[in-house]
Amino acid sequence: MRCLAGIVIVHAARAVLSCIVITLATSAPIRADPAPRLRLTDPRLRLAVAAGRQQSPLFRTLTNQLEATDVVVYVQCARLPGHLAGDLSFMTAAAGVRYVLVRIGWDLPLPRKIAILGHELQHALEVARSPDIVSARTMAAAYERFGFVKSRGPERTEFDTLAAVDAGATIWRELAEWDDGE
Ligand SMILES: [Zn+2]
Numbered sequence: 001m002r003c004l005a006g007i008v009i010v011h012a013a014r015a016v017l018s019c020i021v022i023t024l025a026t027s028a029p030i031r032a033d034p035a036p037r038l039r040l041t042d043p044r045l046r047l048a049v050a051a052g053r054q055q056s057p058l059f060r061t062l063t064n065q066l067e068a069t070d071v072v073v074y075v076q077c078a079r080l081p082g083h084l085a086g087d088l089s090f091m092t093a094a095a096g097v098r099y100v101l102v103r104i105g106w107d108l109p110l111p112r113k114i115a116i117l118g119h120e121l122q123h124a125l126e127v128a129r130s131p132d133i134v135s136a137r138t139m140a141a142a143y144e145r146f147g148f149v150k151s152r153g154p155e156r157t158e159f160d161t162l163a164a165v166d167a168g169a170t171i172w173r174e175l176a177e178w179d180d181g182e
Pocket residue numbers: 009010011119120123159160161164165
């Protein structure tokens with residue numbers, strides 16, 4: 001494994017991660033974020049979070065629950081390969097705080113961005129509820145236990161959970177229902 005980002009959780013397809021996640025782990029948070037545990041590295045993501053919290057009760061619940069954890073989630077828009085919509089990777093643990101990186105496909109329509117982000121926030125809560133996760137390796141071990149493998153390769157193993165899939169689907173439905181009510 002070349003760097004901490006060797007093991008990730010994703011929706012689909014393979015991706016190559018670089019060690020830039022280590023740099024992001026040490027970058028300063030954006031102070032204006034309403035939810036300090038959720039740190040948006042791209043101002044365009046503010047719209048997704050604001051709309052998600054407004055229109056989806058589950059998205060709002062997930063972001064609220066994150067605030068009570070020791071997990072900080074950096075979120076960035078990224079050009080993801082193939083049909084990969086988003087992923088989460090473990091960055092580092094320091095001073096009682098665990099840091100993960102969520103990447104969301106930059107070109108997704110807004111409702112899709114929100115649903116994918118909600119899916120990844122469910123993963124962040126799974127990390128939060130698993131104190132044994134303190135590295136990419138221990139995260140992989142935990143997901144071997146409570147998740148399922150989507151693909152296994154020499155440099156990268158991809159996991160998912162039914163809870164995250166369900167969260168994304170529920171948020172997607174709530175967004176649609178909110179639109180219908182307008
Ligand atoms: Zn997932």
